[in-house]
Amino acid sequence: MGIAKPGSEPRRRRSGAIAVKCGMTAEWNEHGVRVPLTVLWIDDCRVTQVKTQEKEGYTALQLGAGSKKAKRLNRSERGHFIAGDVPFSAELTEFRVSPDAILPVGTAIGASHFSAGQYVDIQGRTIGKGFQGPMKRWGFSGLPASHGTTKKHRAHGSIGNSQDPGRVWKGKKMAGRMGNRTRTVQSVFVYKVDADRNLLYVKGQVPGKAGRFLKITDALRKPPETPAYPGWGFGDFAKEAPGGVSVAKMDDPFVKQSE
Incomplete structure (x- = not known):
């Protein structure tokens, strides 16, 4: 999962997810420090197409999120979803992945795709002014x-x-x-994961207004060092994903941390 060093094997890259920005809130952690949070909802996110090196020239997964009525789609969009036998989605986004991270069409991706304590990169459209x-x-x-x-x-x-x-x-x-530009906020801390309600609570602000779709991927500069559970984003991970609510442990700001 880490960044590859010169002369080493390529970095493993798993798929990200599409989320809806719900708004901002705040919580107090175990040390009594107020943490500003942005709430992200992963709404019916699933794999809609698999792109391979042999056919398209690169390896990637196309994900869809949300729902849209058939009359709101044109003929080519409807045919694309019908060919993949997946529900009509309101948003489509592509994620480059490594060959070992290919997931079957129709695989659902929820909040358990990420773990509390990791860092993610979040991309969206800023508010137009x-x-x-x-x-x-x-x-x-x-x-x-x-x-x-x-x-x-x-x-x-x-x-x-x-x-x-x-x-x-x-x-x-x-x-x-x-405004109204595509911008990416890097190394955003995932404070809490609610797997049952498909909610992510990330620290700080992210681009865009409430109701907009965002693209979430593992942080490039701070990638996860170890998988959160076996098959995390690789292979049949949906059956092994944990449920419930998990909260990240944060350092005590009132105690000097040892080097």
């Missing part, structure tokens, strides 16, 4: 508030470089559309 000026969009300080400045207090100032080069550089920070 429309057309914004340079102060809100980029944090500019604006022009002086006095001494002759008129109707330009929130402007960005000069954007050119005189006659040479005589143009505005590409990528110049200016006013424009803000």
Whole structure:
């Protein structure tokens, strides 16, 4: 599960999951410290297609989550789900996996796919804020508030470089559309896993507004060192996945940790 070193075997990569952002809450851990949490709901997530090296040129799993009426899908989308004999999904996402992590079509993935205490990467679309000026969009300080400045207090100032080069550089920070971009938050701590209700409680905030779908994968920079249980994400893991609620143990911030 760890990152491969030069000259070693490739890193094993298992599938992630698709979740719905429900909102934020907070809990107090065993040390009496308030932990801000984002609640993620894995809603009917299952494998809808398997892509192999022989056919598609790479190994991946396509997952679907949520539900959608047939009349809300076009003909090609309906045919895709009918061919795989899986329910109609509201969201489709692809996960690159290693060959030993291929799961059969129709395999359900729940909250027990992750374990409390591990780190995950979460990808989503940020909240769109429309057309914004340079102060809100980029944090500019604006022009002086006095001494002759008129109707330009929130402007960005000069954007050119005189006659040479005589143009505005590409990528110049200016006013424009803000938000609604695909962003990934790395190494998010999984505080609690509710396997019975398919809920994940992760520490801190994640991209997007409540009700949006998010893509969750094992953290790239902090991968799980050991599997949570036999067959964790590899092979027939659904029968071995634990149930109930599990909470991660956190370090006591009031006690100095030994090196």
